[in-house]
Amino acid sequence: MMGQAGNQDQLFYSFNLDEHVPRDHLLRGIDRFLDLGDLRQHLAPFYSHTGRPSIDPVLMVRMLVVGYCFGIRSERRLCDEVHLNLAYRWFCRLGLEDKVPDHSTFSKNRHGRFRQSEAFRYVFETVLRRCMSEGLVRGEGFAIDASVIKADANRARGVPGAEVVDWRKEEASSRAVREYLDALDAQNPGHDHAGEEQPPSTPPKNVSLTDPASRWTAASGGPAFYAYSTNYLIDLHAGVIMDVEATPAHRSQEVDATKTMVNRVEARFCIKPQRLVGDTAYGTAPMLGWMVQQKGIEPHVPVWDKTERKDDTLSSSDFDWNEQANEYRCPQGHALRSEWRQFTNPRSRITKADTVIYRASQHDCKQCPSKDRCCPNTPVRKIARSVHEAARDVARAISATPAYVQSRSDRKKVEMLFAHLKRILKLDRLRLRGLTGAQDEFLLAATAQNLRRMAKRLTPSGKQEVAMAQ
Structure with a gap:
């Protein structure tokens, strides 16, 4: 029935x-x-x-x-x-x-x-x-990385970065534009940005009219788009996100966000890691100097080094550094010094790039049998030594240890969080505009990831x- x-x-x-x-x-x-x-x-x-x-x-x-x-x-x-x-x-x-x-x-x-x-x-x-009370945070090792997230900005709604924009038109009614202009006012007090698109610095290639704080980027290797970066600082024990910071999709600002997050975690939770793991982007000399000299953190980071030559000529690493004598010695035994005579008023010799130039004697280089392999196109050999070179040496020494190999493997945890963010939580494009809108979304997403963890x-x-x- x-x-x-x-x-x-x-x-x-x-x-x-x-x-x-x-x-x-x-x-x-x-x-x-x-x-x-x-x-x-x-x-x-x-x-x-x-x-x-x-x-x-x-x-x-x-x-x-x-x-x-x-x-x-x-x-x-x-x-x-x-x-x-x-x-x-x-x-x-x-x-x-x-x-x-x-x-x-x-x-x-x-x-x-x-x-x-x-x-x-x-x-x-x-x-x-x-998370900390449940024992998921140890504070021994942190990892840092950034991932690019598309902004809610049309690629066609932009102008070249060098072009002057009158923000007093209808775009000024946008909250994202007002926030952007307020940020410019904070950077340049007393300066009128009503008809100017950027502060007096190197302008970006393109500026979005709907979300001008976003950055024009082609980080994914495909067509360029406007984007922000979400920066994660995670604890390596269980992959818990310790802090998150939104920045425009620009490498230098991503690196600067590391200092903000590490300092904030230390100030609010009294936790400072023994080691910090990152990719080559975080291996610049100033960043390594900050980690080693200011924070006392072991940098498990590849050193950003552009001194290695690929034309079979001698690289800076082929020269021996003598800390006590404050000089380099070339393979032939000749000295490279920052100054060859004493001055009444000592000079720091530090350049705008935070380096000290060490030069060989022209007499030594002229008669040297290795000149063609050392400095074939210049009269003397020069070496630019960073003021943070000691920190770079610390990072190089760590890179030869088994702990560094383990850190490279542990770093995958932050990459997995980014994959989860985009594939599972569907945050591959922002809904909110402006830097504060991006920060709100990134904070809520990181909260959800820690809760799921x-x-x-x-x-x-x-x-x-x-x-x-x-």
């Missing part, structure tokens, strides 16, 4: 939302480690004491965590998903009859009190402290693949 579902409405329902969320659901593990009990107190100074009650900020942050954990990039779609999905409702502490906030609420709070109070950084650091490493069912998490 064929059955047929009845359509008679029940008079009473007994429905427990908790019973309908699977025990192995990813959100159960995340909920165990997400404590936002102090968030309201953190935001209290930014709310009025009068008027109608606002949307609960804890509810909004929990909804955003759902969106970033499950790759829901649109806040409009996020509201629909929370309305329909029982697990999402359970995680956000919403009953079946509770109303989901409108998507416009997120924008109003993000550009207002959330940004003023640095609420997203507060949530990120709250989750990080939980705890849920999958510290819960009984976390080691299993959770189908609903994809």
